[in-house]
Amino acid sequence: MNRREFIQALGACPALQALPHMALAAGSPAWKLGFDGVSGDLSPLSLKVQGAVPEDFSGRLYRNGPALYERGGRRYQHWFDPDGMIQCYEFGPKGVTHQGRLVRTAKLQQEERAGRFLFDGAGTHFADALPARSNEDGNVANISIQPLNGELLALWEAGSAHRIDPQTLETLGVKHWSDELKGVPFSAHPHFDDNGDLWNIGSVPFGARPMLVLYHVAKDGTLRNARLHQLEFPGYMHDFVLTPRYLVALNNSAVLGAGDTFVDRMRWNPSQPSQLLVFDRSDLSLQATIEVPATFVFHFGNGWEQGREISFTGCAYPDARIMSDGMRLLAQQQSGAYHTGAELVRYTIDLPARAARVEPLGVVMEFPGFDQRQPFRAQTLYGSAGQERSESSLGSAVVAVDPLTGKQDRFDYGDGVVVEEPLFVPGKGNNYLVHSYLDYRAGRTGVALLDAQRLASGPLMRAEMDRVTPLGFHGCFLPGADASGPNSA
Template identity: 25%
Template sequence: MNRQKPAKDARAPRYALGFSTLDNEVSGVPLRVEGALPVWLGGSLIRTGPAKFEVGHQSYQHLFDGLAMLHCFTIGGGVVTYSNRFLRSQAYCEAMESGHIARGEFMTDPCRTLFGRVMAFFNPKLTDNANVNVSVLAGQMVALAETTLPVRFDPHTLETLGVLDYDTSIRGQVSTAHPHHDGKRGYSYVIEMGRKSAYRMFADEAGSQRLLCELPVDRPAYMHSFGMSEHFLVLTEFPLRVNPLRLATSNEPFIRNYRWTPEAGTVLTVIEKAGGSVVARAKTAPCFAFHHVNAYESDGAVLVDLLTYPDAGIIERLRLARLRSGEPLDATVRLTRIRVRIGTEAGDAVEAPRETLCPTSIELPRINYARCAGRAYRFVWGTGQTIPGNFIDNITKVELGSDGGARTNTWHQDGCYPGEPVFVARPGGSAEDDGVLLSIVLDTARERSFLLVLDAASLEEKARAAVPHHIPFGFHGNHFPDLVRPDEFA
């Protein structure tokens, strides 16, 4: 493990600031707004992301590893206020008390003996470093990562309130930070790894969880998200798989125990929401993805749209040392559709056709979720690259045409690096793209970040509001108009 805090390198790219620690915490700071906020825009944009990349003389190794910080932009009456606070998870508190990294993360692991690793596997001390997303589970606001330890917090003060416990039937160590909601109930999954491993899909309704189905698995796949249509859930297993016994006995961090096995292909399992029955299994060529974009039903099939890479090499490309060095980020990702025919035998997976919907690379996708999740849609927004090999430096809008083609539009400003564009619909708007996008942008010239407000249809800038410091690059968050409506976010 690297035990030296990275020194500043004059050769480092300007965007390396986004991979540097932020220690400053502020509360309710009013921000100067440039431009004009829409009069109808209110509520709060709340995000989580890594913000501390060193503890003592130890460094985290991967972008997915840094200790989580919450960021809240509250908007109302043309005014924006900003607060940020470290999530006081057990992983954070133990690290601050001990002066060293205390819990294993995605690609960083405290040094342990073989005995210690085996004991940790059967009596897991999972990380609760929830640095990936913010959502609502069991009616409570939570920060999420990829373990089964969602962390509750007060959305007004950002105070950490402790771990949310799942129902006892929802057993597992690994989960997703991307639960789905269909306006009636929420859905998610956990993965139990052990002598007998299983995927467990569950519904979240009225403050409790209900097991939908349990799918035994020999070599669990690494999955970051899943798909949801009107009537079905879609579990997509990429050929990045792990032997659970290896997790217990190797001397490697979590993700380094997974192996790329292209011969396994990519397997999709379609599960009925109502009863948890498996209604189809399909297989397509090997690929990898972090994010599903959407899924919907058409002509007896489920169309599953996701952002695919040819392999899992993107994981290695997101190591902190590599990102800070400015080595080109040259991964190829495409908006891809996989068509799964409903009614196929649930035993043997049938071959599923696959097509590229748009050749433009985008990531961190968002749609008009309240209107289109699980239904046919036209627009997806995400981040992309204007300068080849650069870190993400634009916001891209993709319009899917009825003829199978796609049109794109972008927002880009030299020296600025935007994050995930969160769509907020205009109240009473009739068009799918009638609203604004909210994105946190790193301005490398000023060494500060700002909240960017774009017209979602044209990508015309409406307003921006700078914060008093830089915000490290994060992943996901959501806009909460009244802090309680789960159908508004992904």
């Protein structure tokens, strides 16, 4: 019996799960249990609440992330690889509950039948992997989950979105925008405008010619427009910025070359300047290509316009080691010098001059978020912070940053806690910041609620469960009390 089977055998006694992890983890990092993964769905569980859920706070936090790391005795080697799981935290009069459900992609179902991984992961090559028809065969639906027209979309970035039932977390199928968009990459960071319409990019660096697809989807889920652009080089693209009139994407200086896996092929090339691509929202036409020094950005804050200027923030890495090394070492549960953290920077584009300024704001942070009611206003950004001093290289703090002055408010949970993406949730009186976290010393996953205006005073409420769930990426919060939610089934 290996360690994993031993731990699974203890599954009936969840409180004990923390013990073998800690006892057997000698020589491996304490945070490793955040990357152990799951072998199946996580059944509904009530959390132990410390403090109280405020009366004006109810609804569900949905999160997505890589979850199924092992099959048939083999394990994925990169954080981008494992099959996605939707985790739902439900806040209501009865307290806080949690459950997790794997996204039933075609890939997952095929591999379940085969009893082994059939296809290469984004960062893992198997010698006996089947040749894929296209990018879509590797769709693990594991990066984010966002609402659209009463459903949820489980998002990957190199293939289709999957439709998820918000009530049951069941996978309803692949989202079909149009025949010619079947299987075309749809990135994991769609943004909503002030009318509720959805905008997105789809990055296709791996085609015969590198391309970017732009999407405009009406709030009822119907496709308004889609347009294809040739790129000057096949750089990595993960997120973009929406402003009142423009859509701004960054072609990063990690550029596709030769290699065994997608991640291996995405090589940092400091001699290739990055490019800001400015598109007109009205017809998705390219208005400007503006070079900036070589950078690597996964995530952007919101964007705003003032006069001839377009401004926005982004979490900028000095190179691509986060993806080539950091995310690999995390999935391999290895300590090491991972990468330099991302610094929040402010971009200001002078569109008529075809020029851009990049100004550091003096804070290392990731997973930026904001008040989505005001998507086009310069406003406080929220994120996870403390990456530069944590054991895992992941954030241990929540931070609020003024994008104009760099002024910060933060609360640090300290060593032993990994903070996942914090989300801004407006309340009747207060505004809240909600985030899940892993307390890896205690072997518990939890969720915390803070007053968004007073982060430094710490959480108003924490709720924890006697199990560890895989650390993930992104999600959304849908407000409203609903007795028939997924976790009450």
